[in-house]
Amino acid sequence: EAQVTQNPRYLITVTGKKLTVTCSQNMNHEYMSWYRQDPGLGLRQIYYSMNVEVTDKGDVPEGYKVSRKEKRNFPLILESPSPNQTSLYFCASNRQGPRDTQYFGPGTRLTVL
Amino acid sequence: AQSVTQLGSHVSVSEGALVLLRCNYSSSVPPYLFWYVQYPNQGLQLLLKYTSAATLVKGINGFEAEFKKSETSFHLTKPSAHMSDAAEYFCAVSEGSGGYQKVTFGIGTKLQVIP
Numbered sequence: 466e467a468q469v470t471q472n473p474r475y476l477i478t479v480t481g482k483k484l485t486v487t488c489s490q491n492m493n494h495e496y497m498s499w500y501r502q503d504p505g506l507g508l509r510q511i512y513y514s515m516n517v518e519v520t521d522k523g524d525v526p527e528g529y530k531v532s533r534k535e536k537r538n539f540p541l542i543l544e545s546p547s548p549n550q551t552s553l554y555f556c557a558s559n560r561q562g563p564r565d566t567q568y569f570g571p572g573t574r575l576t577v578l
Numbered sequence: 579a580q581s582v583t584q585l586g587s588h589v590s591v592s593e594g595a596l597v598l599l600r601c602n603y604s605s606s607v608p609p610y611l612f613w614y615v616q617y618p619n620q621g622l623q624l625l626l627k628y629t630s631a632a633t634l635v636k637g638i639n640g641f642e643a644e645f646k647k648s649e650t651s652f653h654l655t656k657p658s659a660h661m662s663d664a665a666e667y668f669c670a671v672s673e674g675s676g677g678y679q680k681v682t683f684g685i686g687t688k689l690q691v692i693p
Contacts, residue, residue, distance in 0.1 A: 469621075496679060505587070507668060508622075508683040515679065523680070555621055563674040564610045564629045567681070569621035 467492045469570035471556050477576045478546060486541045486573050488556030496559045497539040498523070498567065499531065501552040508555065514539055515562075546577040580605040580671050584684035592692050597641075597656040599687050601669030604650060611652045612670040613643055616686075622668060628652060639663070664691045 469490045478484055490497065498513040500523075510523030514533040528550055530542040539558075543550060554573045559565040585600040603609060610629050614622040626637025633645040639662075643654045652669060669684040 498679075498681065500683075505685055507582075507584075507685040508670075510681055513679055513681075524682075557622075563672040563679045563681070564627075566612070566624045566627060567614075567622075569614075569623070571621050572619075 467568070469556055469558055469568050471554075471570040471573050473573060474571065475574050477578065479578050480547055481545050484543050484546060484575075486543075486554060486556075486575070488539045488541065488570060489537050490539075490556075490558040490568070491537065492558060492560070492568065493536065494558035494560050494568070495536075496562060496565070497533065498557045498559075499529070499539070499541050500555045500557065501525065501550075502555060502572075503552050511541070511554075546575075548577050551575060551577050580609065580673055580680065580682050582669050582671050582682050582684035584667075584669050584687050586687055587685060588688045588690065590690040590692055591659045593661055594658050597654070597659045597663065597689065599654040599667050599669075599689065601643075601652045601654065601684060602650055603652060603669070603671045605671055605673055607673050610672040611643075611645060612672065613637065613641070613652075613654050614668045614670060614683075616666045616668065618665075625654070625667070659689075659691045661691050661693065664689055 499511040500508040512531040514520040556570040557567040559567045612627045613625040628645045672681045
């Protein structure tokens with residue numbers, strides 16, 4: 466089954482404790498993106514990647530890191546989480562670029578205390 | 579810079595009534611436009627998209643949208659609402675080339691369907 470998976474689905478952590486949210490797709494898509502969803506703000510792009518070892522900032526990259534060492538994986542790293550990073554995070558992938566449909570993972574709900 | 583405006587963060591319709599969700603965009607280049615739907619506790623899934631072909635786009639579940647360049651609009655409609663249409667709907671504009679891809683979403687519209 467074609468899908469985007471994220472782990473964990475739910476995470477409660479404390480300020481400053483490094484964490485990684487994994488994202489994996491099995492569709493051989495070139496592009497992958499991370500978004501955060503907050504009430505009243507919609508989805509905002511954090512980072513995206515067009516291929517292995519190629520990443521670029523979205524609208525709200527501060528406090529986040531990403532890496533793309535393999536085509537299928539695109540982990541999101543919070544090196545020192547803060548309470549304002551409490552949010553619902555989505556990973557997405559698409560095949561060829563801006564005209565292509567994005568396929569979204571199920572989301573990761575992160576709470577930083 | 580591109581942007582998306584969704585008028586009405588909450589919309590209520592009666593079952594069987596017309597659904598109209600509004601989306602206006604701004605973009606410096608011809609845009610690609612999308613409507614996504616999010617059901618509770620799920621990720622987003624595509625309803626329909628405009629990629630510079632026909633201006634009237636038909637999607638899944640009876641939804642359609644019309645791209646109107648003069649009005650910079652891409653409103654989503656469905657002739658008759660069903661209870662299963664209750665969800666949150668996001669309009670998005672995407673642009674880019676040569677590896678650059680910027681996607682901007684609206685704030686979302688929660689659709690309530692009243693029996």
